[in-house]
Amino acid sequence: MWEHRMEPRSEHRLKWAGILGTGISLPGNIFTNHDLEKMVDTSDEWIIKRTGIRERRIIDKDKPLHQLGIEAAEKALLSAGIGSEELDLIIVATDTPDYLTPSMACLVQRGLSARNAAAFDLNAACTGFIYSLAVADNFIRTGYYSYVLIVCCESLSRVVDWKDRSTCVLFGDAAAAVVVGPVDGNLGIISTCLGAEGNLGHNITIPCCYISEEDLEKRSGERKMTLWMDGSEVFKFAVGIMAFATEKIVMDSGLSMDDIKLIIPHQANIRILDGAAKRLGLSENMVYSNIHKYGNISSASIPVALNEAVEDGRVALGDNIVLVGFGGGLTWGAALLRWAK
Numbered sequence: 554m555w556e557h558r559m560e561p562r563s564e565h566r567l568k569w570a571g572i573l574g575t576g577i578s579l580p581g582n583i584f585t586n587h588d589l590e591k592m593v594d595t596s597d598e599w600i601i602k603r604t605g606i607r608e609r610r611i612i613d614k615d616k617p618l619h620q621l622g623i624e625a626a627e628k629a630l631l632s633a634g635i636g637s638e639e640l641d642l643i644i645v646a647t648d649t650p651d652y653l654t655p656s657m658a659c660l661v662q663r664g665l666s667a668r669n670a671a672a673f674d675l676n677a678a679c680t681g682f683i684y685s686l687a688v689a690d691n692f693i694r695t696g697y698y699s700y701v702l703i704v705c706c707e708s709l710s711r712v713v714d715w716k717d718r719s720t721c722v723l724f725g726d727a728a729a730a731v732v733v734g735p736v737d738g739n740l741g742i743i744s745t746c747l748g749a750e751g752n753l754g755h756n757i758t759i760p761c762c763y764i765s766e767e768d769l770e771k772r773s774g775e776r777k778m779t780l781w782m783d784g785s786e787v788f789k790f791a792v793g794i795m796a797f798a799t800e801k802i803v804m805d806s807g808l809s810m811d812d813i814k815l816i817i818p819h820q821a822n823i824r825i826l827d828g829a830a831k832r833l834g835l836s837e838n839m840v841y842s843n844i845h846k847y848g849n850i851s852s853a854s855i856p857v858a859l860n861e862a863v864e865d866g867r868v869a870l871g872d873n874i875v876l877v878g879f880g881g882g883l884t885w886g887a888a889l890l891r892w893a894k
C-alpha cells in the first residue's frame with residue numbers, strides 16, 4: 554500500500570541533534586474503567602479486552618492545559634541542564650489548545666520566561682511529537698538553532714463526547730516535553746520520516762471554527778464540536794502503517810531490526826501494538842507499552858512513554874530506539890534515535 558521512498562541520508566548533516574532531557578506532567582485525577590461504567594453502557598472487561606486501557610488521567614476543570622505543558626517543560630530543562638533563556642525555539646504539539654491565539658507555544662514561552670525563543674504550535678494530532686522532532690532536528694542540523702524545546706500536551710477530556718462510549722473510554726490528558734540540542738556525531742536523531750493520508754482524514758474529526766453538514770450529522774449529542782471517530786477504519790490504517798514506518802526508518806538508517814533495542818510506539822490500542830509487532834515478527838518485550846495507565850494521550854503518548862522507558866532503565870547510551878506513530882489527519886511518522894544521554 555505504501556511505497557518506500559529513501560529519506561535524505563544522514564551524511565548531509567552539518568551537525569547532529571539529540572534529546573538532551575525529558576520531563577512529564579500528569580493530572581492527579583485518575584479516572585478508571587469502573588468510573589466510566591457509571592456514565593455509559595460499558596464494562597471494565599470490554600475496555601481492557603478491546604483496548605488494554607485500565608485508567609486515564611483527567612485535567613482539573615479550572616487548570617489551563619498550557620500550565621501542564623509548562624510543568625513538563627521545566628522538568629525537561631532541568632534534566633537537560635539548559636536554562637530557559639538559552640532556548641531558540643519552542644514547539645508545542647497539540648490537538649486541544651487552550652486558545653487558537655495566543656498559541657500554546659507563546660503561552661509556554663511566557664510561562665518559562667524564555668525571552669530568546671521563537672514559538673509556534675504544530676498540529677499533527679497523535680503524530681505531533683515525531684513531526685516536531687523532525688522540525689527540531691532540521692533546525693539544529695543546519696546550524697540555524699541550537700536548543701529547541703518540544704512540548705506535547707493534550708486535554709482530550711475537553712473534546713470527547715462523554716455520552717459516546719465508542720470514543721470516551723479511549724482518551725486521556727497529559728503533557729510531556731523534551732529539549733533537543735547538539736550532540737556528538739553519530740548519536741541522537743539518526744533519521745526521521747513523515748507522511749500524511751489527507752484522503753482518510755474524515756475518519757477522526759474534531760471541529761473548531763467550522764463544521765460541515767456531514768460531520769454535524771455524525772454527532773448525536775448536544776455539544777457538536779466534539780471528537781468523532783470511525784474506530785475500525787483507523788484501526789486498519791494503524792496496524793499497517795506502524796509496521797511499514799518501523800521497517801522504513803530502520804532501513805533509512807542503514808540498520809536491521811536486530812540492531813534495535815526498543816520500539817516506543819504511539820499508544821492507541823494494545824491490539825494495534827500487538828498486530829504491528831506480529832507483522833514485524835517482534836517479541837512483545839521489544840515494544841514498549843504503558844497504555845493501561847493513560848489511554849490514548851495523543852501527541853503526549855510517545856514522549857511520556859520515552860520518559861518512562863528512560864527512567865525504568867530500558868534505554869541506555871548508544872541504544873538504537875524507534876519511535877513510531879500515527880494519528881488524525883491522517884498522519885504518520887517515525888524516528889530512529891541513538892540514545893545520546
Ligand code: COA
Pocket residue numbers: 594595596599600603604679718719720722757782783784785787788791821822825849879880881
Ligand atoms: N463498551 C462496550 N461496548 C462497546 C464500546 C464500549 N466502550 N464501544 C463499542 N462497543 C460495542 C459496539 O457498539 C459494537 O457493538 P455491536 O457489535 O452490538 O454493534 C461492539 O462493541 C464492537 O464494536 P467495534 O467498533 O467493532 O469494536 P472494536 O473491537 O473495533 O473496538 C475501538 C473499537 C475503537 C477500540 C477500535 O476500533 C480502535 O481502537 N480503533 C483505533 C482507534 C485509534 O487508534 N484511534 C486513535 C487514533 S490516534
